[in-house]
Amino acid sequence: MKKLLVLGASRLQIPILKKAKEMGIYTIAVDWDSLAPGKSEADEFHQISTNDVKKLHLFAKELMIDGIITNSDFPMRTVSVISRELRLNAISPISALLTTNKLLLREVLHESGITGPKFAKVSSISDVFFKSEELGFPFILKPVDSSASRGVYLIQNHQGIEYAYEKAIQYAKNKILIAEEYISGREFSVESITYENNTDIIAITEKITSGPPNFVETGHIIPANITLSEGESINELIRSSINALGINNAITHAEVKVNPEGCFIIEIGPRLGGDYISTDLVPLATGYDLVENAVRMAMNYEMRSFPKLNRAACIGFMVAPPGILQKIEGLPSEASPELVRMELFVKEGQSINSLRSSLDRLGYILVEGSSNEEVKNKIENLSAGIKFHVTELNGG
Structure with a gap:
């Protein structure tokens, strides 16, 4: 049986694991998290960091894998190196590097004449103040190495720089940020x-x-x-x-x-x-x-x-103000003919964060139809009655 090594066992990797098994491929998943949700979907699981290139290279060689894949950003670098060493099919290490570093990505695209926002590398608050004169307001500040909208902030004026910098830098593994012109549209x-x-x-x-x-x-x-x-x-x-x-x-x-x-x-x-x-x-x-x-x-x-x-599909994510979730009302019936699928990520009694990244969303509704307008209407109708009763953390 052919073997596929899947880097990561998070929710993102589950569709890959399921599809590979449907195709009769033996799946081996690795993740630093021994409780990763995709663990049960794999034929074999090992607790190894997806960024441990040396260990994974030896592991993949020993297993004599036939393919390697990931659906996460940074493990793509590991995929590219191992695939090159084992002569498997994947992108090159240079392409993996360029596409997982927002600054390098922007530099290459700019040098190639491809339209994008003006940008600048920043690594201190003073850098941000200095570059703000060049970029103008508003502009975006974000880590060069984050994902899922984490650490992304729109800065409207000088007063917003310090707060945005202190928040964004927390998500920057290498403590480097990129400031980009805000493109409207x-x-x-x-x-x-x-x-x-x-x-x-x-x-x-x-x-x-x-x-x-x-x-x-x-x-x-x-x-x-x-x-x-x-x-x-x-x-x-x-x-x-x-x-x-x-x-x-x-x-x-x-x-x-x-x-x-x-x-x-x-x-x-x-x-x-x-x-x-x-x-x-x-x-x-x-x-x-x-x-x-x-x-x-x-x-x-x-x-x-x-x-x-030639059909249409739409997904709408559920959100609520921060606090303690006391009660959920008005969820559509899972038997509703308008609904393809619905999923909740939270339970009553759980703490809800402010909406700062995709990880802060509460669930989703998925629909299909014959047109863009039809699916938008379905989402609106199904979402209209949903109410998340939240008690603010400060008691207000």
């Missing part, structure tokens, strides 16, 4: 696959966020409400970015903004899109199984073609 994510240096754009997703200061994603819709011209511009932007970064043999998730001045690349990474975009929204709306072809690519199997659908 509509937000989209793009899922694509590059195999043997040929890129196919699979889906463009319309994004809904909490807005400033943290821009946490609260919903996604496929297909995006865009014009033909906007779609063509986005596709060209993505292909140019993938080429500039040397990405090959990878699924790619990118984030872009569109305004009257054009299309701007915000982020791009060689992994499946999170927030159930790749795993649920894309197959529901387009019929394309990105997870299966990601596994096929890692195993060096032939890519599979899928019957094309």
